[in-house]
Amino acid sequence: MAKYSLKINGKTQQVDADPSTPMLWVLRDHLNLPGTKYGCGMAQCGACTIHLDGNATRSCVLPVSAIGKSAITTIEGLSASGTHPVQKAWLEHDVAQCGYCQTGQIMSAAALLKSNPKPSDADIDAAMSGNICRCGTYLRIKEAIKAVAP
Amino acid sequence: MDNTNNYIENLENSPSGGKGAPSRRSFLKSSALAGGGLMLSFSWFAEAKAAEKIANLPETWSELTGYIKITPENVIKIFCPNPEFGQNVMTSLPMMVAEELDCDWGNVVVEMGTHDNVKFGPQFSGGSNSIKMYWKPLRNAGAAARQMLMEATAQTWGVSVGEITTKAGVLSHSSGKSATYGEMAAKAATITVPKNVKLKAIKDFTIISNSQKNTEGLKVVTGKPLFGIDYKVDGMLIAMIQHPPAFGMKLKSFDATAAKKMPGIKDIFSFKLFDEGYELSGFADTRTFNEMVAIVGKTTWEVMNARKKINFQWEATGEVKEISKGWRGEKIETTVPARIESTANQLEMMAEFADGRHPAKPAKQLRKDGDPEAAFKNAAQVIERTYNAPFLAHNCMEPMNFFAHVQDDKALVAGPLQGPAWMEPTLMKLLNLPADKIEIQMTRMGGGFGRRAYGSYAFEAARISQKLKAPIKLIYTREDDMTYGIYRPMYTATYRAALDANKNLIGFHVTGGGIPENPIHANRFPAGCIDNYLADSWEIPTNITVGFFRAPGSNFNAAAEQSFLDEVAAAMGKDPIEMRLDLLKRAKENPVGKNNDYDASRYAGVLELLKEKSGWGKPENAGKKRGVAAYFCHAAYAGHVVDMVMRDGLPYVEHVTSAVDCGVIINPDAARNMVEGAVVDGIGQSFYGALTHKNGAAEQSNFHNYRMIRHNEAPKKIDVHFVQNEIDPTGLGEPPFPPVFGAVANALFKTTGKRYYNQPFTKEFSNS
The missing domain is CATH 3.10.20.30 (Beta-grasp domain)
Structure with missing residues (x-):
């Protein structure tokens, strides 16, 4: 110890x-x-x-x-009350199904958007493909990320 | 085991479905989860305001029916009866209550109900049943509460109840008087709950059929402790279990001397889940192994490390006899074979059964219409194809886990279960406690897909807590979760079609089998469409545990049958959609046989919608490599058109058009989410999904060698369309999933020029 x-x-x-x-x-x-x-x-x-x-x-x-x-x-x-832009986008796009993977997805997306505020589809795929969602919410995740990008 | 497929689709009629369940009283009244306090879910999305409202929630609730509580400030709490595993019942079920209550959805908070089958009915999530079985009870509850509020108001104002109207949580009278539900709730709570209340006409719905956001969304995105794995109480210990390394093996001995001395370790001991002579009570008692070693300590990492220091000796189980009780109460004696299995041998056995070489009893006839033998004898052309699919692991993102605190006179257990009532009788037997001394709390589940219909991990947690007399949380590692799963069975089916000289389909034969269950639904399409039809099945017992997996049986049938029909359509010189519509026309106008499980009009309706929305056969789509499939299961009809391309030497589904008929759509955007998810999951499972065995052990143990579909492999676009009707609704957890497999198989042929008969499909691509 x-x-x-x-x-x-x-x-x-x-x-x-x-x-x-x-x-x-x-x-x-x-x-x-x-x-x-x-x-x-x-x-x-x-x-x-x-x-x-x-x-x-x-x-x-x-x-x-x-x-x-x-x-x-x-x-x-990231924000205790869900006010981070990525969290808000997740709620607006009603991304979650079971929700278990979503905190990890949100953390990956928030890091991506900080370093690359306007990611392309390929950028999103590259940054997010390490996060598995067994429920298959990938399309909504991508939409939510794009909605945060200006 | 051949009843289980039908069983899961008709669970509401099951003896464990709540009727006659003992009256029970919770010894802990609150539904407090980890962290303390009520875990309320908000229907509104108001950023910080939601947190403010949580903090200022009033304490005076008036209860109207078991489902609704209202405060004087007009905050309306609705209890969700069913466990949530991502199908969004914590939004859709309360919407049904709120609709008939006629309240403002913005004032609604949702709370998971306690486990109480008398108050809340069957309380299980499975077989896409939640929406179907609660459609009337929940609307009745809402309408009854509205009636009570109206009566209380009529008494207060001294007018007749018929003169009171309601809108969005406000009661009004033509004299100009008005009051909120909150103002009348205390008085309304004293009124007897009325029976035979009138329900709204579907055209008058204002909440149902309008998209409402997930009531748990805010808690999900802020990482609140919603899941069983997040459950925590003071003094709680962490437990893990070492099971045998392979099916067909059992514990011989172990030495934990070194491990017990490691930091944080409380105890290491072996235990039997069920005692000698225990009578298994149906599918709920499914367990992978009966004897195992528990490692218990202070923190997860300490337990994981100690586990590695134990020396285990394993030995072959040999043949085992088991006595179980069937779901109709009948006694079933089963012989669990000693065979230590490998996938190569499994495939060989399946092939022997499929082509009749195996000396075991012949296939069991499930349905016969006309004279199929003659039809095949007289055929001008016979098409015969065999399809195979492997075991699949559920791979819920939240591994199996459970909390238990067993004391001498009571027990509290909490965690992810699809049907707590199914587990209660076994918990009573294991703990020797009556139902009213066992509180089962339902946590949100990080996926289920059928896996959490089996609660052996809850029994294991209870056994460990019972031994230590301490609160414990059992956690499976991903490796535990994957290598001793309760898998989707391994399936095979041979389809044969007989065509006459004019290319008419005159005979159809399916023979399907599996280890250890057959997948066949003999009375579904195309039964009822063909004069000479035969369906039969065979099964090979195994010591590998299997169970429900998202649309049991259907998830294989839709792949095999829908792929086969494509080849038959081609041989008949017909378009695949037109060929299916022609068959359904026959089933509509002049069906063969009486027991046809599907509605041919609704089936055809989905195909027509799919044809229209996908632009099927339109010149602008001529260059696309498209596959189509449609299927009926779990009371709904679903079909997809899949557009595929080759990308880096591998097939890629770029775009999907989906059509679904599930009756009334409760929550349209959430319904679309379910269909999109089923499409992505279906592509992933059909392309990559496989759990194989070598010397009894799973060859895949984690996501590095069990491939799951990922972001970059999901389609760019999924267009979802629903048939609009007023038919009683059903759930969408399963119906859109099976036809994805068939549509993918058919698109693969268009893309590559080759038919793929064995899943996972991408195994045959060199760079997969």
């Missing part, structure tokens, strides 16, 4: 965990932030996507010991 001081959603949080613990489980088990989802544990599905210094990152393969001074944003930090 080791002690870590982590910058999460703008706040500094203390965590006592095994250095190999993936951020996914630090968030869910230690910090009570369950919006980041477990889907595969091997960076194949994207349900656990968070922002590490603004970049979309799979938290299920990111050990807590690797974070250092980097800033983490989770879905809870």
Whole structure:
């Protein structure tokens, strides 16, 4: 076990965990932030996507010991009340079916739009194809992303 | 097992469907989920305002019928009876209540009901039944509450109830008096719930048939703890289970000495799910393995690490006899074979059965019309094709999990279940507690697709908590979820068509089988359209567990039959849509046989709409590589035209036109979402889906080797069209899914010039 001081959603949080613990489980088990989802544990599905210094990152393969001074944003930090433009677009397009993958989808989309405010279809495919949706809401996700782009 | 396909489609008649369920009283009144407080879902989308309203929610509720509560401020709470797994029942079912209540949808909050079959009916999500089975009860509840409000108002104002009118949650009288529902709710709650209330005419609907946003949307996009895997209470432990590594194997011994010393570990022990001599009570007791090892500790990562340090010894199970109770109460003795299976052997066995080489009993006849033997003997041309499809894993994005807190005199269990009432009798037996001492909370499910109709993970969680006398949450890893699934069965079917010298279809024969279930629905199209018709089936027992998977049986039949009909149409020299319409004309005007399960007019209606909306046969579409298919299942009719291209050496579905007849559309935009999702899922499953075995073990364990359709593989556009009618509605979780497979198969032929008979289709492409 080791002690870590982590910058999460703008706040500094203390965590006592095994250095190999993936951020996914630090968030869910230690910090009570369950919006980041477990889907595969091997960076194949994207349900656990968070922002590490603004970049979309799979938290299920990111050990807590690797974070250092980097800033983490989770879905809870994107906006608590659903006012982020991507969250609003998701609601306007009524994207979700079961909803389980959607926080990861939103985090991937928000990172994409920050680095590329007007993505092409190919850009969206490239940025989003690591996020699986078993319900098949991909078309609505694409529409929602395009609606955010100016 | 051949009853299960029909069973899931007719579940509302089942003995476990709520009727006669024991009266129960919750020992915990609130439906508080993790994090505390009521988890209300809002019908409005008002950004920060919604949060404000949550904070200021009033505490005085007047209850009108079990489904509705109203505050003096006119906030209307509607309880959703059925578990939510993405089919959007938490919006569509309350819409039915709100419509007849005649309230303002903007004032409605939705809350998941408690599990209480007396108050809320059958409470299961499966077989696309939610909409169908609640269509009348929920409208009656809304209309009864409206009537109570009108009577309370008439008494208050001293006028006759017939003079009161309602609109959008306001009661009015010609004298100019008016009051909100909230103002009259307390008095209305004292009035006896009326029976035989009058329902609105469909033309007068203002909420139903108008698109309403998902009431849980805001909680989904802000990552609230909605799912079973998010469930948390103080002092809760995390549990995982090690099952045998292969079907046909069982636990011999294990050594957890080192693992028990690892940080955070509370206990490691083996347990049996069901005791010796336990009588399995139908499909609800389906479980992959009976004996397993539980690893319990403080955090997920600690439990995962300890699990790796255990030394396990496994041995062959051998042949096992099991006694179970059928859903009609009959005793069934089953022999579970010892065979350790591999996919190559499975395919070989299937081929032997399919062509009659296998010495086991011959295929069982399911339906026979006319004289099919003579028709085939006299045929000028016989077309025969065999189709195969593999086991499929459900791969719900939320892996199986369950919370349990078992105490000496009561138990609380919570998690993702499609039918909590199905699991209750087994929980009672395992925990030796009466129904009113077991509270089952229904969490939102991260997908279901039939998988969560089987709650063995809930029983496992209960067993672990029972042993430790502590609250625990059991979590399956993705590997656990995929490698000991309750899979879609492996299917094969051989179709034969007899044509006379004038290319008329004079005989039709389907023989279908599977491991361990056959997929055949013998009384569906094209039965009823052909004078000489034969359907038969065979089954091969296995120790691999199978179960319902989105449109059971249909998800294979629609691929095989609709692909076969395309070849028959070509041999007859007919357009594939016209050929189907000709067959349906026969079924409409002069049907063969009496037990035809489908309505030929509605089936034809979907094909006509599809033809029109896709521009089928129009010159401007001549260059497109298109495939068509339509199918009936789960009380609805659906068809698709798929436009395919080759992209980087692989087929790609670029555009889809869909037509659906499911009766009245409750929530149009959400209904479109369901159809779009079914199309994407259908393309993915038919192109990539496969769970294969080697020496009894699943060869796929996670998404790196079980391919799922992804963003870049989804069509660019899906146009969804509904037949407009006033027929009682049904759900859309399943009906649009099966015909995707057939339309894809037919488009593949147009695109590549080759017919594909074996799923997954892209397996045969070199760069797949």
